[in-house]
Amino acid sequence: MPLRTALLLCATLLAAAAARAAETPPQPATPVIAAVVRTLPFTDPVEALGTLKARESVVVTANVTETVSAIHFDDGQRVKKGDILVEMTGAEEHALIEEGRARVAEAQRQYERVKSLAGQRSAAESLLDERRRDLETARAALAAIESRLADRLIKAPFDGVLGLRNISVGALVEPANQITTLDDLSTMKLDFSVPSVFLADLKPGLAVTARAPEYGDQRFRGEVSGVDSRIDPVTRSIQVRALIPNPDGRLRPGLLMQVELERNPRQALVIPESALLALGQDQFVMRVGADDRAERVQVRIGARRPGEVEITDGLRAGDRVITHGSDKVRAGQALDLVLDDGTRPLKDLLGAREAVKP
CATH class of the missing domain: 2.40.50.100 (RNA polymerase II/Efflux pump adaptor protein, barrel-sandwich hybrid domain)
Known part of the structure; x- marks a missing residue:
């Protein structure tokens, strides 16, 4: 075939292919659910078991x-x-108190009489001193009897x-x-042991969350009030004490509680755990670009908590990442978004997704 004919044939084929591509409808946007990367308080939890004590507790006995x-x-x-x-029973002490009060009154009268005479130079100062001593002795004896009576209350x-x-x-x-016991239950002391490797992070004011099997999933919040001065040489753990408010008196001394100590509090970038895509040892997310097209981004993760993960590198606050539907998305693909703001359950978001489909 002559070269001129071959070139004309190629040009014709390319023009036909371009015409067919122009007639092909554009690929529809892929429906997905996305969430915004947020900055939230984050901690590294340490779990332990602790025992409750009353803030103040005594065994009431007699003296x-x-x-x-x-x-x-x-x-x-x-x-x-x-x-x-x-x-x-204090009948004897009551009688002795009456006797003591009489002695104090008599000693007071004798002192006042001699004091008046001493002022007129009719009595010696030594006699006045003697009457003053008698008055003070009578008062001391009365105080001793009153103390003995107080021991009976x-x-x-x-x-x-x-x-x-x-x-x-x-x-x-x-x-x-x-006789009985007396406990101040307005605030409870929760004592628990923590491995000494966390010693550098332990300080008063750290938040704790405690649960007891007796109260199901109810959580009781408090904060660390003190850390022991010694580490146990056998277990290599250290005792920590937290205070938990107990206004309704539901918590009682001796109750065993599961404790979660919230150490290393910080502000961190957080995304839903469902947005992560693992590939070997690496972690990726599908980020929504400015033109609502998918972008594959490698990220570095930190700590985790139920349903959420900390991002230490790769994203910024305000970015949008795909949480549901990322397995059907490729980089550069157009997206049809439903934004998850964290206030609606997933089934409602999926319902909203179906409602906007053409």
């Missing part, structure tokens, strides 16, 4: 051996500081909730006998 004359509390009663819980040392009553009226109580 003297005596019989109980009156009981002023019931099981589980809430009391205020200074409330009288138990009265013990058992009072609440702080606000709290009483336990079960272990005595009855008429019982002979000794200092070793337990």
Whole structure:
């Protein structure tokens, strides 16, 4: 075939192919769901087991051996500081107080009389000193008797909730006998052990989240109040104490709790975990470009938490990444977006996706 004829044939074929391409309809945009890369608070959780203690806790006992004359509390009663819980027999002390008050009054009168005479130079100063000493002695003796009587009144040392009553009226109580318990349950102390490798991150103010099987999925939040000064040489762990508010009194001393310590708090770039595409050891995402076309971007990830992952490199706040439908998308492909703002469940987003399909 002559060269001229061959060139004309090629030109004709190229023109026909171009005409067919012009007649081919454009590829429709691929429907996907995307989310915005956000900056959110992020932490590295450390899990542990801890035991609850009351903020203040005492075993109520007597200071003297005596019989109980009156009981002023019931099981589980809430009391205020200074409330009288138990009265013990003190008839002898009451009589001695009356005698002591009489002695103080008499010593006061003798002192005032001699003081008046000493002012008129009719009594020696040594006699005045003697009467003053008698008055002070009488007052001291009265204070001692009042203290003995006070030992027979058992009072609440702080606000709290009483336990079960272990005595009855008429019982002979000794200092070793337990009358009841008193716990301040307004705030609970949660003690737990943490591996010493995290020592550098431990400090007061770190947030903790605790759960107990008795309360299902309910979470109780608090913060670290202190860190022990010693590391256990056997377990290489250190004791940490957190305070958890307990306004409704649901938490009780001795309760075992699962603790999550939120160490290394920071602001981090976060995307839904469903946006990640793994290829060997590398991680990628499909990013939505400015013209709503897909871009394949390699990223570096940090910590994870349920449903979310931290991005340390490859994305910026405000970028949009595909979370559902990325397996059907190729780089450069046009996208038809439904944006997930985190407020609607996935089934609603999928419903919205179906509604906008042509």
